[in-house]
Amino acid sequence: MDLGLTDQTYLVTGATRGLGFATARELVADGANVVISGRTEESAAAAAASLGERAVGVAADNADPAAPGRLVAAARERFGRLDGVLVSVGGPPPGGALDNTDDQWQQAFESVFLGAVRLARTAAAELAEGGVIGLVLSGSVHEPIPGLTISNGLRPGLAGFAKSLADELGPRGIRVLGLLPGRIATDRMTQLDALSGDPEGTRARNCAAIPLRRYGKPEEFGRTAAFLLSPAASYVTGVMVPVDGGALHGF
16 A cells, blocks of 8 residues: 655654654654654664664754754755654653652653643644644543543543544644554553563453453554555544553444
């Protein structure tokens, strides 16, 4: 199937590793150009180099108000166009409702929530008909995840923002959607499993609760994201798409 990605250009934040990098890799494999961001010039440049000439790396922190403008400018300068963005950011710190500090909440709000809102707004002003804005969220949009209270607080709000933005941008032919990764085998998931003190047992119990009985692979998420960002998914907007092996029920 031709996804129509050839020579399209996308911004992917937090793409030096994990789900962002997996998505950027799939986009490039189908002929797209990508501007990927990371916290340091070194990490962004190394990740871009591994993807080849269709990728450029930019050091940018999602919490920086100036980051969206710099990322859009990089896409225009290097590739002459912008067709879509995928906002991916590392997960906020774990903790319970009574444990997380004000500083942790504030930092996560600036990076996870407000950073995504800023980039979406900036992209909306630049994109033409056929453009797309995607947000990597979490299954916590539908159901709280024990031990991840900050994520449980912020991700549903971003889902509401995405749905509102989809309604506003739909008449311009611009799509907005969210992806809800479940348990994907990334460094982040390894870290979360280790917090239990029994990572192997935790993983076994988690897998037993997933209908496919395993954690997802980053490339499986990346392929799904690349499809949803592509022109092939041109009538998909305003939705939250679980990529979780069937773990969410009733949606």
